[in-house]
Amino acid sequence: MTESHVALVTGASSGIGEAAAVALAEAGWTVVGAARRLERLESLRTKGVTPHVVDVSDDDSMVTLVDDVIAEHGRIDVLVNNAGYSVFGAVEDVPVEVARRQLEVNVLGLSRMSQLVLPHMRAAGAGRIINIASVAGHVSEPLGGWYHASKYAVEALSDAMRMELAPHGVRVAIIEPGAIRTEFGDIAADSLAEYSGSGAYAAQARRMARAHERMFGADAADVDVVVDAIVHAATARRPRSRYQVPASARAMVAATKVVPSPVMDAVMGRMFGTHRR
Numbered sequence: 001m002t003e004s005h006v007a008l009v010t011g012a013s014s015g016i017g018e019a020a021a022v023a024l025a026e027a028g029w030t031v032v033g034a035a036r037r038l039e040r041l042e043s044l045r046t047k048g049v050t051p052h053v054v055d056v057s058d059d060d061s062m063v064t065l066v067d068d069v070i071a072e073h074g075r076i077d078v079l080v081n082n083a084g085y086s087v088f089g090a091v092e093d094v095p096v097e098v099a100r101r102q103l104e105v106n107v108l109g110l111s112r113m114s115q116l117v118l119p120h121m122r123a124a125g126a127g128r129i130i131n132i133a134s135v136a137g138h139v140s141e142p143l144g145g146w147y148h149a150s151k152y153a154v155e156a157l158s159d160a161m162r163m164e165l166a167p168h169g170v171r172v173a174i175i176e177p178g179a180i181r182t183e184f185g186d187i188a189a190d191s192l193a194e195y196s197g198s199g200a201y202a203a204q205a206r207r208m209a210r211a212h213e214r215m216f217g218a219d220a221a222d223v224d225v226v227v228d229a230i231v232h233a234a235t236a237r238r239p240r241s242r243y244q245v246p247a248s249a250r251a252m253v254a255a256t257k258v259v260p261s262p263v264m265d266a267v268m269g270r271m272f273g274t275h276r277r
Contacts, residue, residue, distance in 0.1 A: 006073045011083035013040035015182045020230045056109025066116040081110040082132045088188040089195025091145040099146045106150035125169040173233035178249030185216030221246040
């Protein structure tokens with residue numbers, strides 16, 4: 001692809017989104033990186049990425065973003081739906097309004113961004129939507145029910161979109177990261193403490209926080225493995241429908257297809273210290 005191709009990346013202020021936006025710019029793309037806080041995006045200018053504010057829970061904000069990109073560049077060839085966050089805590093403990101916002105950002109924000117770019121892609125007879133999902137959309141951890149619900153939903157929506165859009169020349173790919181060295185573990189620990197740090201699930205929350213510290217710490221994969229998958233999905237002549245990275249993510253997803261639920265529950269219980277004693 002040439003430099004005339006335009007990529008729009010949401011959640012570009014840190015982590016996977018920032019790294020993907022920079023990688024696409026380095027590959028010669030015109031890239032718009034969007035997130036809620038402009039001050040966290042300003043450093044992207046020096047890396048060839050144009051920053052833009054967006055809140056994927058605010059419809060006017062999303063409409064303005066897409067309108068501005070079309071007005072400036074005339075097209076959007078690739079949308080990377082990366083904006084999202086995690087809420088951890090027992091299903092019983094997490095307030096409904098907090099759960100609602102988790103779904104609003106991770107599911108409806110992704111869907112609305114797709115709705116806004118798709119008329120332009122269909123008119124062009126080409127385009128790609130890359131949804132950042134997770135192995136969390138295949139297997140659930142205890143005390144992560146609302147986050148997992150959002151990622152399972154992304155899987156279902158992406159599958160439906162892939163079939164719907166194929167006749168229009170628009171491809172849909174899902175990126176399913178496993179344990180990647182990002183802020184995820186710290187954020188999960190904070191919400192575990194906030195919502196389940198006391199009460200009936202407190203002991204589980206402490207064990208989960210320690211497990212996440214291990215999983216997303218020094219032994220986790222570098223963000224580059226996810227970025228490589230995003231770039232491939234954006235540029236390959238025949239991108240895959242799903243990218244599970246790193247290899248441990250592929251193994252985890254494969255296990256969910258063959259391991260009976262009671263066995264998987266026992267494995268999870270040993271991993272996170274939530275098995276019945």
